Amino acid sequence: MRIGQKNSLLVVGMMLLVLVGVTGAGYLLVTGHVNRQISSDIQHAHEVYVQAQREAFAQLVSTARTIGQEPGLLAALLTAHPPTVRSTLEESFPRPGLDLLALSLENDPGRTLAEASKPHLVSPRVLASDAIQTLVRQVSQGARVAYGNAMIFETFLRLVAIPVVNPGGGVIGVMVLGQEIDQAALERHQPLLRTQVALYDDQALVGATLPARLAQLQGLEPGRVEFSLDGAGYLGRVYPVLAGDGRTPVARLLLAHASDSYWVPYRSFALQGLLVSGAVLVVAAVLGMVISRRTLTRPLSLLAAATRKIAAGDLSWKVELVRDDELGELAESFNRMLDDLRRSNEALEHNRRRFHDFAESSSDWLWETDAEGRFSYLSPGFKTSLGMDGQQCLGRTWQEVFPEDDLEALTARLRPQRDRGFPFKDLTLRVCLHDATSRDLRISGIPVREQDRFAGFRGTASDISKQRINEERVALLSNQDQLTGLANRRRFLVDLAHEIRRAQAHTRQGVLMLVDLDHLKLLNDAAGYAVGDEMIVQVAGVLERLARAEDIIGRISGDEFALTLPDLSLEEARTQAQRILDAIAECRPVRTKAGVPINVSASIGLVGFPDQGTDPVELIAKADSAMYAAKDAGRNRFEIFDATSMSREHIGGLLASRNRVLRGLEEDRFELHFQPIASVLNGEVHHFETLVRMRDDGGQLHPPSAFIPAAEQFGLIGRVDREIVRKAIYHIATLPDALGQVGFSINLSGLSVGEAEMLSLIEGCLDETGLDPARITFELTETAACENMALAAEFLSRIRQLGCRIALDDFGVGFSSFSYLKHLHVDMLKIDGSFIRDIASNREDQLFVKALVDVARGMGIRTIAEFVESEAAFRLLQRLGVDYVQGYHIGRPEAAITEAGLHGFARRLNPGGGQVVNG
Known part of the structure; x- marks a missing residue:
């Protein structure tokens, strides 16, 4: 098609566009007028009908x-x-x-x-x-x-x-x-109303002047309606007919007009306008062709000839066209484009050489794979770093290049999901080279798309073997308790194992002493956590002052200290234990509240090694059993472990609990369940809380109370938290599209707050799955958040920067202060169940919840009430202004989430499917 024809088509097209616009605007105006006229006629008919009723x-x-x-x-x-x-x-x-x-x-x-x-x-x-x-x-x-x-x-x-x-x-x-x-009465009314009439209820059609059946009318709700009968469109209004009480509807009255009858004059006008528009378009096309031939076709032919020269590679060609209009400007643009193209070719060659130099000299190496995961490019740094020929690796996958290594974590990220890939960063893995040496690599990659299709990955890789060795060395040095400077639990267990082996090698005796402060929680509640921390520091000082040079001291939990006393018998350890008890009893805090007496005491358990045990965890369990015996005997005393009198069940139970948790981690026995949290406004599920269960050897599921305490006591809670967070995020990311907007909350223990490894895990899982972070809410208890306010505030800030939300669990039973909420910036408060269980009958609980809701709402924080077990409690919480509810009345925890489960409580709350509106 020539340019003149295209120009004519452009003119015609623009006129068509104008005509279509005018026609569309006219159609909208006429439609509005017709609808208003019909509504007016129906309103008039209704007034006539009401007057007829009165008469x-x-x-x-x-x-x-x-x-x-x-x-x-x-x-x-x-x-x-x-x-x-x-x-x-x-x-x-x-x-x-x-x-x-x-x-x-x-x-x-x-x-x-x-x-x-x-x-x-x-x-x-x-x-x-x-x-x-x-x-x-x-x-x-x-x-x-x-x-x-x-x-x-x-x-x-x-x-x-x-x-x-x-x-x-x-x-x-x-x-x-x-x-x-009846039908006859309605037919007599029709001439008076000048509209179509139908009278019916859910069971019967009394009469109608419309060609309608009852089933066609039952779906029409009171108010304005549009419907079709036998191919004809109707616009009308449905009115309720009330019983003698003036409230109860007994039937429905439909008044309607056929829309087509109002459109007849406008259609005739539209046909005439169409004929006139067609004639105008023909004239415009002819004029456009004549004008374009004179002003456009010849100059553009010269430009077309110039472009053919350029396409043949002759960049020295110049367009010779002198005009004072847009075509002249176009010719100048052609000449400038040629100059820019020559410079771009030179810059492209320069950049190619620069990229080659960077790839040659970089300590990192660059890689690229195709859609099947096969290498399509490896920079020279690959050979420099790993000593392998990159050319021989092209066309092979990572697993084929490193066949002896487990690269599932990497290959899983390189597989496209739904024809798309997800970027990943700083993925670390260890590979074995042909010379039997190993390397630690850090790999990052981004997906490549060509013509809107997934085409593979490209990225960078670094040899971090030396860095990993340095990190491991740093990790060995990071075994101190931050508050006291003593060895932490992990370091102490390593040192205790060493002392046991040394005692066995030299046939010597040693004693493990476990010191537990009495009533530290009461001290924290009465005098504050600062006083409690001060007492822990003082007790640590007492232990260091009384310990010998060869003794090892560690703080293994919040209020527990442990000492190894090598080359000391149990009889000699008794004297040392009494000295420690006497010294602790003299400790007094410098900072304390006036009128709050501070009396500090401790309970001590002693166990010998290697005679009474050689496993560090077993020894701590036995010392723990002796320490509890001291507490049972009145506190401020010590007891020596005696296998004949101490509770073997206590020790065996501790060790069995630890082993169950370890098996759960190693054999993937943790399973997720989900409990709905619903909005009080409409009963629809707002999000689900992710709960964890552990399956035992017999296939039975156990609640968190059966394994979380053991995980905390033996330092496994961090691993459990990371496993649950990882499993939950990947499970949520694989849910069907119909559940793609549902939110989930995941619980974190207090020991995971501030843990860098947990932050890194969360960020990595979100990047790998592409899951919307706004769907995830992390829950932590009020106590855990406030034990180290600065650390918790920084941790929660990082979580929020990722796009996730924060909920504070068990609110109201811990610190019970709103002042720290200014620093934590949480999104939701979860009211502790102790205030909800009896709220329907307990006036004090109602006042507390009402006050909490009002303050939280003023701070822009939403509230959740858990343990909602009855309809009465739910209705009361509605009136108190709580935002969301959770409990068996809403829904029990389930292993699978379905679309039906999203609306189950809403249907029970409103079985009619909507609010009842009195017409």
């Missing part, structure tokens, strides 16, 4: 009063003789426009006499229905007249009730008149 009710009232004043009926009623009254009723019935005449006698309120145009209308079930009895009660209670509608046996009745007055004074009964509304 019909007025006619019924007039008829009722006429019948009630007939002497024969009054005389029959005064006799109070039912056969006489019934005979009189038969004479008064039928009457035009009347389908039911019923009398309820004042002296026999349980009996109603009636006549009707249809037999079923005088059945006891009909006469005793709520619709009629409501009107009778209203009149009996003093109403001069009562109105209402009723749907009875698929028959719609307009009802009115009036009192029958005794000429001598008082009321002798209530008269109820009913008028049936």
